[in-house]
């Protein structure tokens with residue numbers, strides 16, 4: 253805005269810049285009066301001007317030039333006014349200028365013009381005319397001088413205003429930059445405070461975890477080191493709780509034995525008293541029956557106690573499994589090269605280790621850009637691997653990333669980010685699930701009530717349906733308890749798409765070729781994946797089988813096929829290839845509908861097994877009862 257005004261004023265000043273020199277010339281001419289007085293004034297008519305250029309002389313030329321300039325000046329003024337009006341920014345000074353110019357015009361209008369006279373024939377008339385011309389020129393000169401001075405003043409004022417504006421702008425710019433710097437510094441401090449607090453909390457949690465483990469190890473046991481020759485190996489040493497349980501069981505057994513002995517003695521006594529009197533016999537029999545009843549009651553009570561103690565032992569085993577898991581986690585955390593609370597990629601503050609997989613460590617972390625907890629999965633390439641193997645692993649991870657990042661569903665863990673840490677390590681950033689994974693749940697409770705297990709199945713199938721309704725269908729292929737996570741609210745979410753397959757559009761109803769045979773966790777894979785005679789054709793029915801195994805495990809605390817077998821033994825003994833019929837334990841009691849659903853999911857032949865979309869519609873998984 254100010255620039256416009258400036259430009260405008262400076263253009264005016266340019267215009268008036270020429271004025272002083274012109275005025276000086278005019279003044280000089282007037283002072284010198286070098287106009288030849290004897291020369292008659294030319295006829296003012298346009299035709300006479302044309303015909304008599306010598307007679308007209310310099311003065312007339314100047315005069316006509318002067319009036320021409322006046323006109324131009326007036327035009328300039330009116331243009332200037334128009335322009336200012338248009339911009340709606342008429343300053344006070346320009347208003348003054350306008351008034352002045354209007355005053356000037358008024359004067360101009362009042363000023364008697366010297367009409368070209370047809371009868372200029374005597375000296376007096378010419379003298380008079382020259383005099384009035386001189387007067388007019390003087391007046392013009394004064395007006396122009398005043399105008400010139402006014403414009404000069406305005407120019408100075410505008411220049412000083414411009415300088416002021418410039419200084420203000422520079423000042424403001426500096427203030428903005430200072431404020432930005434302060435803001436950045438504050439942000440840095442804030443993040444530092446946040447990360448320091450998070451780290452302090454995480455450190456506290458670490459200490460607490462180690463203290464708990466130390467305390468629990470007295471009760472639950474510990475891993476000790478055993479030396480056999482030069483070989484050192486780790487062995488589990490039972491804790492006091494198991495020793496107490498076993499001592500209690502032993503004592504109960506001894507008590508039971510003692511009572512049994514006494515019972516036998518009593519029986520023997522009864523037999524020996526057969527020769528006593530009838531009366532005595534009656535009394536003795538009464539006594540014997542009462543004693544026998546007492547022994548029986550005692551044995552019942554011992555058995556009850558025994559059952560309770562066995563339950564305690566079961567609980568102990570579950571606690572021990574969790575304890576060992578925690579021990580392993582702490583040991584992995586202590587051995588991790590990321591255990592010093594680093595900030596990765598300038599935004600992820602690593603806190604505590606959540607767990608370690610085959611080739612990865614998963615840390616709980618805080619995203620300081622999005623302000624949320626995340627799980628950072630650090631994939632480490634083994635430095636001893638060949639370059640080809642490393643490239644293979646990276647290709648595999650990128651493939652997994654590309655599949656997983658596009659999945660957005662409430663029952664699928666979100667994948668937010670991926671970045672490189674160093675030449676041999678990269679990190680994927682996942683949605684943090686604050687609950688346990690299903691594996692940990694099953695290690696701590698062995699079986700789940702049917703209602704709870706069914707709800708988890710409904711959620712798993714919700715995720716699977718999403719995978720099968722997308723334009724690019726996905727077979728998860730690695731559904732197992734460790735790949736079902738729970739968030740803080742208890743919602744189940746599928747994760748780990750490392751083995752998943754994309755079903756291409758042209759795949760027929762028979763399914764797609766399984767090219768990566770041998771991968772996966774065998775307890776959870778269907779028979780078709782073990783077919784060695786031909787390249788198996790697979791479909792979403794693989795995930796239906798795995799879901800059936802998961803459901804069975806949640807309800808009965810064990811896997812339906814090869815539960816106690818190692819992966820290697822499952823392959824060697826063709827356990828799954830022989831898994832034609834699923835058997836159910838009698839306990840715990842589970843509804844017939846649940847068993848039927850499991851049977852459908854674990855149909856040996858793919859043709860008989862429902863696909864994901866059909867299984868998800870199963871009445872057993874529907875909370876809304878359908879009308880028959």
Ligand SMILES: Nc1ncnc2c1ncn2[C@@H]1O[C@H](COP(=O)(O)OP(=O)(O)OP(=O)(O)O)[C@@H](O)[C@H]1O
Pocket residue numbers: 606607608609610611612613614627629665682683684685686688689734735737747748
């Ligand atoms: N998004 C997550 N939120 C919270 N915990 C997670 C998350 N992802 C993984 N974990 C935990 O981190 C641990 C290691 O996970 P990871 O997926 O690396 O292991 P895994 O599945 O046991 O191994 P692998 O992938 O090699 O089979 C597990 O205990 C898992 O519960």
